[in-house]
Amino acid sequence: MSQHRPGGLSELPEATVARLPEYLRALHGLAEAGHDTVSSEGLATAAGVNSAKLRKDLSHLGSYGTRGVGYDVALLIEQIEYVLGLTQHRAVALVGVGNLGHALAGYAGFATRGFRIAALFDADPAQIGEVISGLTVHHIRELPRIAAEESISIGVIATPAGAAQAVADQLVAVGVTGILNFAPCVLSVPEGVDVRKVDLAIELQILSFHEHRKAAAGSAGPTASLTALPGGMAGNGASGGNQEAVGS
Amino acid sequence: MSQHRPGGLSELPEATVARLPEYLRALHGLAEAGHDTVSSEGLATAAGVNSAKLRKDLSHLGSYGTRGVGYDVALLIEQIEYVLGLTQHRAVALVGVGNLGHALAGYAGFATRGFRIAALFDADPAQIGEVISGLTVHHIRELPRIAAEESISIGVIATPAGAAQAVADQLVAVGVTGILNFAPCVLSVPEGVDVRKVDLAIELQILSFHEHRKAAAGSAGPTASLTALPGGMAGNGASGGNQEAVGS
DNA sequence: CGCGATTTGTGCACATCTTCACAAGCGCCT
DNA sequence: AGGCGCTTGTGAAGATGTGCACAAATCGCG
Numbered sequence: 391m392s393q394h395r396p397g398g399l400s401e402l403p404e405a406t407v408a409r410l411p412e413y414l415r416a417l418h419g420l421a422e423a424g425h426d427t428v429s430s431e432g433l434a435t436a437a438g439v440n441s442a443k444l445r446k447d448l449s450h451l452g453s454y455g456t457r458g459v460g461y462d463v464a465l466l467i468e469q470i471e472y473v474l475g476l477t478q479h480r481a482v483a484l485v486g487v488g489n490l491g492h493a494l495a496g497y498a499g500f501a502t503r504g505f506r507i508a509a510l511f512d513a514d515p516a517q518i519g520e521v522i523s524g525l526t527v528h529h530i531r532e533l534p535r536i537a538a539e540e541s542i543s544i545g546v547i548a549t550p551a552g553a554a555q556a557v558a559d560q561l562v563a564v565g566v567t568g569i570l571n572f573a574p575c576v577l578s579v580p581e582g583v584d585v586r587k588v589d590l591a592i593e594l595q596i597l598s599f600h601e602h603r604k605a606a607a608g609s610a611g612p613t614a615s616l617t618a619l620p621g622g623m624a625g626n627g628a629s630g631g632n633q634e635a636v637g638s
Numbered sequence: 639m640s641q642h643r644p645g646g647l648s649e650l651p652e653a654t655v656a657r658l659p660e661y662l663r664a665l666h667g668l669a670e671a672g673h674d675t676v677s678s679e680g681l682a683t684a685a686g687v688n689s690a691k692l693r694k695d696l697s698h699l700g701s702y703g704t705r706g707v708g709y710d711v712a713l714l715i716e717q718i719e720y721v722l723g724l725t726q727h728r729a730v731a732l733v734g735v736g737n738l739g740h741a742l743a744g745y746a747g748f749a750t751r752g753f754r755i756a757a758l759f760d761a762d763p764a765q766i767g768e769v770i771s772g773l774t775v776h777h778i779r780e781l782p783r784i785a786a787e788e789s790i791s792i793g794v795i796a797t798p799a800g801a802a803q804a805v806a807d808q809l810v811a812v813g814v815t816g817i818l819n820f821a822p823c824v825l826s827v828p829e830g831v832d833v834r835k836v837d838l839a840i841e842l843q844i845l846s847f848h849e850h851r852k853a854a855a856g857s858a859g860p861t862a863s864l865t866a867l868p869g870g871m872a873g874n875g876a877s878g879g880n881q882e883a884v885g886s
Numbered sequence: 887c888g889c890g891a892t893t894t895g896t897g898c899a900c901a902t903c904t905t906c907a908c909a910a911g912c913g914c915c916t
Numbered sequence: 917a918g919g920c921g922c923t924t925g926t927g928a929a930g931a932t933g934t935g936c937a938c939a940a941a942t943c944g945c946g
Contacts, residue, residue: 399847399850399851399854399855400851400855402847403932403933404932404933405932405933405934406933407844407847408840408844410843410847411837411839411840411843411844412837412840414843415822415823416824429892429893429894430893430894430895431893436824437824438824440934440935442934442935442936442937443933443934443935445893445894445895445896446895446896446933446934446935448894448895449894449895449896453894453895455893455894455895456893456894456941456942456943457892457893457894457895457940457941457942457943458891458892458893458894458941458942458943458944459892459893459894459942459943460892460893460894461894473847473850474843474846474847474850475846475847475849475850475851475853476843476846480846480849482842489740489741489744489745490741490745492737492740492741493737493738493740493741493742494741494838496737497737497738497838497839499822499837499838499839500838500839500842502839503839503842503843504846505839505842505846543849544842544845544846544849546842567849567852568845568846568848568849569845570841570842570845574663574747575663576664576684576685576686582852584845584848584849586841586844586845588836588838588841589659589660589747590742590745590747590748590836591659591745591747591748591750591751591753592656592659592660593818593834593836594730594748594751594753594792594794594818595658595659595662595722595724595751596655596656596659596834597792597816597817597818597832597834598722598723598724598728598752598753598792598816599647599650599655599658599721599722599723600815600816600832601723601728601791601792601815601816601832602647602721602722602723603647603648603723604815604830605723606647607647607648651902651903652902652903653902653903653904654903677922677923677924678923678924678925679923688904688905690904690905690906690907691903691904691905693923693924693925693926694903694904694905694925694926696924696925697924697925697926701924701925703923703924703925704911704912704913704923704924705910705911705912705913705922705923705924705925706911706912706913706914706921706922706923706924707912707913707922707923707924708922708923708924709924
């Protein structure tokens with residue numbers, strides 16, 4: 391009797407949205423393994439989360455589980471794919487075909503999840519015309535024309551930091567409202583445009599912090615050469631990461 | 639009078655830790671631009687966050703700001719680098735030199751932030767011996783020997799999902815306690831080992847959700863072909879992303 | 887048909903994170 | 917020296933996220 395208005399996309403907690411793709415991946419795995427239904431416990435384990443959290447997440451989308459049985463795998467896949475907007479396949483523009491751009495262009499994981507890289511762009515004349523994974527690299531100048539042909543809603547920026555803002559501006563200008571930014575810099579975009587950032591070096595630095603913390607907790611004498619830092623630390627061995635171990 | 643025990647690495651909020659690398663990048667930029675000091679407002683803008691949040695974050699490390707003036711850029715860089723454990727340069731093992739592994743091996747951003755890729759590994763005999771960005775690809779079998787020579791504390795997994803768990807086990811076996819996982823799967827590791835996951839497809843799916851949400855909020859008639867979903871949506875145009883526009 | 891085993895969905899308490907608003911501290915100018 | 921303007925550091929309130937524990941619902945079986 392809650393009448394929770396499932397399908398109200400605006401009221402999904404951001405944290406839940408961030409986990410849905412993970413559930414989706416786990417569900418595809420279970421489907422391939424021949425499971426028709428799965429319990430919250432089983433799916434939670436496969437996705438690496440707590441079962442209570444999973445149930446709460448699914449309940450937000452007006453869930454389709456059956457008490458005493460579990461969730462229908464195929465139905466749940468449909469539901470999540472609908473909510474994530476994966477039922478209409480999205481065209482992606484990838485700008486910057488350097489080291490990382492090459493890898494992204496060839497990354498199979500995009501296609502298998504409903505994303506189609508519609509075009510590659512770069513500003514370096516030496517790269518123009520090159521064919522990567524079956525796609526030709528166009529000059530960024532051609533973005534407006536190609537964006538009009540294909541219906542591009544998402545842009546991926548894999549350029550050096552110095553070029554990223556200009557690229558973002560051009561993407562926004564042709565109507566892109568979602569940007570995935572691999573360049574290590576802050577992008578300024580108009581309201582209504584979403585930017586997600588992935589910085590590989592940042593992830594390593596976070597790991598480094600935890601290494602440092604663990605080392606400091608273990609041996610009471612910091613051998614680091616830095617000066618100031620008063621070294622009073624609690625010998626607390628908490629694990630702390632953002633992802634926990636999961637028993638298979 | 640708070641005697642907050644700065645330097646107590648264990649009591650830094652995780653959310654703060656995740657932002658420190660971003661501050662660090664912004665600070666390096668400011669230092670190069672010739673700034674000796676910076677206000678919380680200025681640094682916050684450069685890092686793409688709220689100034690109050692930034693001040694609270696910095697206060698957690700027993701901050702070194704001066705009221706009425708701001709923060710000493712060089713000192714703050716030293717502080718953050720110390721806390722993140724970047725003062726001792728860390729050796730990283732990269733496993734999997736496929737598409738993505740190649741890109742990571744050549745990514746300049748690692749070296750510039752104190753990380754050294756100490757060795758490349760793969761299981762594919764065809765790849766062994768290849769030289770990528772000055773590093774030779776070794777067979778994963780040699781991991782124990784090389785890990786003993788270099789002092790490797792962090793492992794990066796860029797293999798297909800099927801191989802990732804086995805690689806993780808081997809990394810853990812040679813004493814690695816921090817893992818950055820690019821494979822789209824959940825890793826099971828013993829307590830005390832930190833795993834961070836980066837899944838490029840997940841980021842796109844989150845963007846896709848926001849695209850879907852924005853589209854649904856705009857036009858009241860969902861053209862999607864999926865059946866069930868009751869379509870009562872609130873016409874709320876909130877922006878919602880995880881990163882906001884920043885006026886330069 | 888009724889009962890017990892099982893599993894979902896959720897109210898509630900707790901933890902963490904964010905934001906506001908302002909007192910305390912600092913430097914500069916007179 | 918004293919006052920003024922600026923900026924930090926932080927208490928408190930609000931928002932968001934998490935996890936427990938249990939009632940409600942469903943299935944299978946006797």
